[in-house]
Amino acid sequence: MTGTTLPGLSFGRPFNFEAWIDEHRHLLRPPVGNVQVWDESGLIVMVVGGPNQRTDFHDDPTEEFFYQVEGGMVLRVMEEEGRPPVDVQINEGDVFLLPPHVRHSPQRPVPGSIGLVVEIPRPEGTREAFEWYCTGCHHLVHRAELQVRSIVDDLPPVFQGFYDGDRTCPNCGATHPGKQWPDTMTPVALPRG
Secondary structure: OOOOOOOOOOOOOOOOHHEEEEHHHOOOOOOOOOOOOOOOOOOOOEEOOEOOOOEEEOOOOOOOOEEEEEEEEEEEEOOOOOOOOOOEEEOOOOOOEEEEOOOOEEOOOOOEEEEEEEOOOOOOOEEEEEEEOOOOOOOOOEEEEOOOOOOHHHHHHHHHHHHHHEEEHHHHHHOOOOOOOOOHOOOOOOOOO
């Protein structure tokens, strides 16, 4: 049966995921950091590499699935405005399913770490948001809502707009640091203890 075409396998045949990662490893580091495995499927399947740290919190209207393939990561979660975020450690080999609308900030402080992230495409008209919280009092500084059609095209202007704009906390008056966490809030991926 070698060489025959199987009907309905529009996304191709099975392939070795480790070999795929090795083939794309050069893209799994800054500034790119992630590669979509399939472009035309009914899911958003991405492989994300570290190091990568960000100060925004994503408000996704759908679930997100995380599988940490190599190294560790931290999923920083904002449970309640006005309280410090909680760091959820996701170690190599761990899987985690994040419910919809849980504000989260993926942190990949370990160089060479690799994770698989699966998201559900948002239906036309569905908006998601990116939020930035004060690093002092943990109140909301800025929220940007949009329909994301392309991560590459849609997100950089949103992030740059925040970095270039007024980042003053309306609650305490502190200025959000922008792209970098202050030293006291830098995430650390710890081995399972």
